Amino acid sequence: MSEWWTxxxxxxxxxxxxxxxxxxxxxxxxxxxAPLVALPLGLAVLWALARWPQAWRLACATxxxxxxFTAWAFHWQRYAGIHTAAPWFAGMFAxxxxxxxxxxxxxxxxxxxxxxxxxxxxxxxxxxxAVLLLPWTGWALGxxxxxxxxxGLAPDATAVGTLGLLxxxxxxxxxxxxxxxxxxxxxxxxxxxxxxxxxxASALPWVLPVAWCLVSAATLWTLRAPEAFVLLALTGLAVxxxxxxxxxxxxxxxxxxxxAEPT
Amino acid sequence: xxxxxxxxxxxxxQAASAGLALALQPRSWAQPASAxxxxxxxxxxxxxxxxxxxxxxxFNVGDDPxxxxxxxxxxxxxxxxxxxxxxxxxxYGSSQxxxxxxxxxxxxxxxxxxxxxxxxxxxxxxxxxIATSHQRWQLQRPFDLLQVHNLLDWExxxxxxxxxxxxGQLRHVGITTSEGRRHREFETLMQRHPxxxxxxxxxxxxxxxxxRLLPLAQERGIAVLVxxxxxxxxxxxxxxxxxxxxxxxxxxxxxxxQVALKFVVSHPAVTCAIPATxxxxxxxxxxxxxxxxxxxxxxxxRMAQDVAAL
Numbered sequence: 001m002s003e004w005w006t007x008x009x010x011x012x013x014x015x016x017x018x019x020x021x022x023x024x025x026x027x028x029x030x031x032x033x034a035p036l037v038a039l040p041l042g043l044a045v046l047w048a049l050a051r052w053p054q055a056w057r058l059a060c061a062t063x064x065x066x067x068x069f070t071a072w073a074f075h076w077q078r079y080a081g082i083h084t085a086a087p088w089f090a091g092m093f094a095x096x097x098x099x100x101x102x103x104x105x106x107x108x109x110x111x112x113x114x115x116x117x118x119x120x121x122x123x124x125x126x127x128x129x130a131v132l133l134l135p136w137t138g139w140a141l142g143x144x145x146x147x148x149x150x151x152g153l154a155p156d157a158t159a160v161g162t163l164g165l166l167x168x169x170x171x172x173x174x175x176x177x178x179x180x181x182x183x184x185x186x187x188x189x190x191x192x193x194x195x196x197x198x199x200x201a202s203a204l205p206w207v208l209p210v211a212w213c214l215v216s217a218a219t220l221w222t223l224r225a226p227e228a229f230v231l232l233a234l235t236g237l238a239v240x241x242x243x244x245x246x247x248x249x250x251x252x253x254x255x256x257x258x259x260a261e262p263t
Numbered sequence: 264x265x266x267x268x269x270x271x272x273x274x275x276x277q278a279a280s281a282g283l284a285l286a287l288q289p290r291s292w293a294q295p296a297s298a299x300x301x302x303x304x305x306x307x308x309x310x311x312x313x314x315x316x317x318x319x320x321x322f323n324v325g326d327d328p329x330x331x332x333x334x335x336x337x338x339x340x341x342x343x344x345x346x347x348x349x350x351x352x353x354x355y356g357s358s359q360x361x362x363x364x365x366x367x368x369x370x371x372x373x374x375x376x377x378x379x380x381x382x383x384x385x386x387x388x389x390x391x392x393i394a395t396s397h398q399r400w401q402l403q404r405p406f407d408l409l410q411v412h413n414l415l416d417w418e419x420x421x422x423x424x425x426x427x428x429x430x431g432q433l434r435h436v437g438i439t440t441s442e443g444r445r446h447r448e449f450e451t452l453m454q455r456h457p458x459x460x461x462x463x464x465x466x467x468x469x470x471x472x473x474x475r476l477l478p479l480a481q482e483r484g485i486a487v488l489v490x491x492x493x494x495x496x497x498x499x500x501x502x503x504x505x506x507x508x509x510x511x512x513x514x515x516x517x518x519x520x521q522v523a524l525k526f527v528v529s530h531p532a533v534t535c536a537i538p539a540t541x542x543x544x545x546x547x548x549x550x551x552x553x554x555x556x557x558x559x560x561x562x563x564x565r566m567a568q569d570v571a572a573l
Contacts, residue, residue: 014320014355015323016324016541018329081357082325082356
């Protein structure tokens with residue numbers, strides 16, 4: 001793109017607000033009865049993580065399915081009708097689905113977060129918001145309920161819910177048993193280094209959900225939709241919580257230099 | 264004493280009664296309400312109405328039935344008002360297909376002047392894109408105008424378009440830019456190539472093209488299509504907070520949209536403005552700008568000054 005600095009966000013807007021909003025109603029009708037399945041599945045993921053944490057792999061795999069379905073049914077088949085970049089978004093969502101499926105496999109190095117407790121609580125709250133409230137913000141603003149953008153079917157709720165899931169989980173690496181024990185105890189006696197590759201592996205699953213939230217917030221901003229602020233606030237909360245939890249964890253283990261990334 | 268009736272008076276009375284009868288008739292969508300102002304394409308002398316129809320954003324509705332119906336209604340009103348020029352691009356999402364479906368629904372009006380663009384790099388991809396665009400428009404004849412969109416790969420695409428024109432597969436060739444980008448290169452192309460059209464952004468506030476590009480178009484005999492005459496709606500949003508100035512009535516304007524359009528199309532170099540809308544009421548307001556007096560140079564200066572001061 002030549003003279004890229006002369007472009008504003010508005011220059012990338014391709015459709016009118018009404019077209020974008022009605023697309024969700026058309027999408028829900030197109031994938032019906034998937035909305036009837038998505039809502040209970042979202043609730044099941046939330047319940048599993050809150051009440052039965054041992055089932056986190058199943059929850060993670062279910063969320064991966066949501067990303068895969070959104071990639072195919074929403075981005076590839078629906079959004080591509082009005083947005084030339086939607087096929088790229090589909091690829092991005094498919095990649096995240098693979099990443100979550102990889103995390104859900106046995107011996108992936110991921111586990112339910114052992115601490116701090118507030119990070120886990122905020123994660124569950126974000127997931128609950130994504131499943132129960134975020135899909136209905138349009139309805140709360142006076143638009144038809146048929147335009148609900150559900151967790152597991154539509155990208156914004158899926159991305160925000162995933163950020164919540166990532167706050168509930170943590171990567172402890174695979175081989176250093178001592179390191180895992182230190183994480184579990186939260187009060188290490190030794191001064192073991194927090195492995196940088198664990199930090200990178202921890203941060204990777206955050207990249208695409210955060211990137212999507214920023215892209216979508218930019219779109220909503222150009223459409224003059226107040227949901228842009230909601231999405232930005234939720235993303236900011238998730239990233240800030242992740243960074244703070246990581247700092248606590250790295251401090252407890254002994255740090256790994258100056259880096260501070262989401263866990 | 265009887266006054267002998269002159270033939271002139273009789274003719275006047277006949278004309279007046281015919282006019283009254285016409286005025287009292289229910290208005291038919293099949294006939295334009297009033298003849299629109301036209302300007303000729305300098306290279307072929309073909310007259311075009313000074314207000315056309317753009318499709319950026321407004322016609323990109325995908326398969327949304329409500330959006331498609333609105334686009335069809337806008338195009339029906341456009342042709343009913345005497346409009347001809349419709350402009351689109353492969354960059355505008357589903358707009359081309361939406362236009363195609365609407366044209367089919369409206370019986371493919373013969374008055375249509377179909378303007379589109381090529382927006383891709385590479386000769387083969389350019390040819391394929393033009394073929395796809397033609398298919399989406401559902402045209403049964405060649406495009407009237409194809410333009411190199413934002414100068415993308417113009418080195419490849421422009422010779423291809425001239426070759427199509429020479430082969431009778433295209434009537435007019437053009438290039439486009441928007442929002443003031445790449446004006447220097449644009450100017451060079453205008454000087455070096457036998458272009459029929461250029462398309463650029465021009466409105467009451469963005470007037471940079473008055474300095475070089477519009478005079479050059481006049482000098483070189485190049486028709487000018489104007490995009491973003493309302494600054495993508497932002498100009499009207501700002502203006503509508505203010506009452507219309509007194510001079511608006513002098514040029515037959517009842518809405519700010521008409522003021523903005525009359526300013527654009529009254530520039531001697533401008534052939535046609537292509538505002539986009541998804542609402543029939545707005546379309547009808549826009550088309551009224553192609554009727555009645557246009558501002559002269561003195562009033563144009565005042566219009567620009569007054570609007571800049573608001």
